[in-house]
Amino acid sequence: MTGEPMNDDDRIAYLAGEPTGSIDDMDARADLDELRALLADPGLWDEPAPTLEDAVVSAVARAAATPPVRTIAPAPPAAATTVRTSEAVAPVISIDRHRRWTRTVSLLGAAAAVIAVVATMVVVTGRQDDSESFSMTLEPTEEVPAAQGSATLTKTDSGWRIELDATGLPRRDEGRFYQAWLRNEDGTLVPIGTFNEGADVVLWAGVSPLDFSTLTVTEEAADDGDQASSGIRVLAGTISPTDE
């Protein structure tokens, strides 16, 4: 039993919060109450930041420019072979392209294995014992597609100084933060520092990037009582020797 249907004038008055007399149409009242709740939601009136337009355009441009292949990185250890898809693949792949690549995955799988071995050999054979500096580009993941960054790793007597500069990472604080890691081919992670914003971050590592050649940045929470990586990867990259 919902009562007499509400007429237009009553609906308008009720929506405006004005006296409408006795209204028996409970369904209509409930619907209008929901609309009034939406109209009263400050978030619905909120304007996006003016910078969001450029961020969206940049994110799509980066996605369009990203080749739909896995980044060449050391193979994960056997225990970590079920890698989370969103972190392992290139950040943006069009669906059609994705399906084309899926169709040819068996061929690419073999090719990728060869490329990975060759790439590893290039890094290994190309390393120069007197190299003191490496650089890398950090690519975004689906967690934060707008993020991008770079890092320079320089050997000092104290250890490896890592200068990381990232854009597009929203500031994290109040118990949340970013943590950077170096990872070796066995999948062993070494934490190299935490930070709130990605601009001009200086990190330090006590292991050589020649052995721990993949740098990742994850998002972490201080109150989860867990020192291990959250697995929420926002940036990743692999070193390449710089030209001196």
Added chain:
Amino acid sequence: MTADDIDGFRRGDADAVRQVYREYGRLVYAVARNMLASKELAEEATQQTFVKAWQAATSFDSTRALGPWLTTIARRTCIDLHRREVRRSAVNLDDVTAAHPSLVTAGPDMDQGYDAWAVRQAIDDLPDDERAVVRLQHVEGLSHVEIAAQLGVPIGTVKSRSFRAHRRLAAALGHLREPDREHDRERDHQPARTFDPPNPEPSPDERRTLG
């Protein structure tokens, strides 16, 4: 929005992406802001929505309206982000009180996205003077007298603006409550082709090795 704009968007052309954003960015953001209740997350969701839309754009049927298709992507993106945030804020069950948000707060409702999009569009379509009255009335909770004082206009003007505005809103939003709405959504609002759900969640064991 022209076919050229959509073709340009498919190609990732910056001008076309900008054009689509200017047409729909505020609405996508409104959906995200309503569903996620966070400005920061809403902006992240907006970016992800446009990237995912570009990813799926080759499958978009350009004879359909772009807005509802974007809404569907935005809603899914918001739900994924909500799940991610819940995962991030996970605490030991022994430490959870009965009032903990993860126990008492439901995730975003799929319907929220459609309604938020429609209401924001209706708000944007109001003349500026009427929109100001509606905002003060609903968001700030001011009476007509208080609105008149704040805007410096006669109370009769506030009443007439309020009536006209709510008449427009009732007309624009009446379809939200029609019985056939669910059917219409199925028909009109589904993307031309669905795509694999993003961000499959890792198991706890996987998370430990993924840094």
